[in-house]
Amino acid sequence: MDYLSISDAQQQTGLRLVLTRGVPGPWSEAAKAVLDLRHVAYQAVEQQGGRKNLDLVAWTGHRNAPIALYNGEPPRVRWLEILDLAERLGSGESLVPKALDARIFMVGLINEIAGERGFAWNARLLMLNAGYEAQGPEVIDKNPMYHEYQYDAGQVSLARQRVIDFLDFLTAHIKAQASRGSAFLVGDQLTAADAYWACFSNMLQSLPAAQNPMPDGLRRSWAVLAKSIDGYDPVLIHQRDMTYAQHLKLPLDF
CATH class of the missing domain: 3.40.30.10 (Glutaredoxin)
Structure with missing residues (x-):
């Protein structure tokens, strides 16, 4: 890019x-x-x-x-x-549902993915904790993210549990959507929620190198998240892969 x-x-x-x-x-x-x-x-x-x-x-x-x-x-x-x-x-199909209840759900879901204290915030804390354990307290002054994410070793257990709770919720929701015939996270159309989960799911399981030519060091850092929890349902990644295949650009360009 x-x-x-x-x-x-x-x-x-x-x-x-x-x-x-x-x-x-x-x-x-x-x-x-x-x-x-x-x-x-x-x-x-x-x-x-x-x-x-x-x-x-x-x-x-x-x-x-x-x-x-x-x-x-x-x-x-x-x-x-x-x-x-x-x-x-923009132009074309809106990424925001017209129905109020669906719109409220979409905003809440994306906030749980990308907002403060949400999935990615807590995932980042787990990654920062791995750096802290490997390098010691001096790493805090070297990387401003430790301060911005309010890193506290005492909060790591809570961060891990919140990641697990969110992934469990999203897994159940994806399966419920599939049971009613929808391939999307909200209603029956592509919304911003699908794009956000697709992009943020790379923190859980990165796209292959051919599709996501990210630095090896970052790939190892992101792998900390999956190692910090007791597994996750493959449906989370299947949902991501469908969204990329049908709607988003690959390979990633950054």
Whole structure:
């Protein structure tokens, strides 16, 4: 993927999407997915994972990715803000259900996947804990994510249980949807929830290297999650694979 530098991006208009360069960060990949599904063009802007990104902070007030910047509007960093922007700027089938109850369920489900204290947040804590155990307390000052994710060794057990509870819930839900003839996570149509689970499921089981040419070190880091729990139902990955095969771009480009 081609990236603008921060200084070049500041001179541009239209939609600029700050992404973590060189890795398939799930928040970044999901933002790309919903924009692509809504046929929204954007220019990618470079963010370096796990670093201070001082020039990015000076411009946007944020260190992390993704960040969506559209013309002179305020930066958008939360998943729902970016989805709302994709809905506004895009065309074709909406990724948001029309029915209120389905819409409420979709928003809640994505928040459990990608929101604070959700699946990915807790998965990241388990990965950070592996780094802490391997490198000792000094790693906390080397990687800003330990502070941003409020790492506390005493919370690791709770984080693990929340991951397990979520995966159990999602497994049961996918099977219930299949029993009523739906291949989707919400209702009977593709929604943003399908895209978000597809992208974030790579933390549980990464796509093969031919489809996801991620760095070997990150692949090993993400493998910590699956090793931290007592297995998971293959239906979770089958659901992901169907979504990628039918709706999302492969191989991943980051």
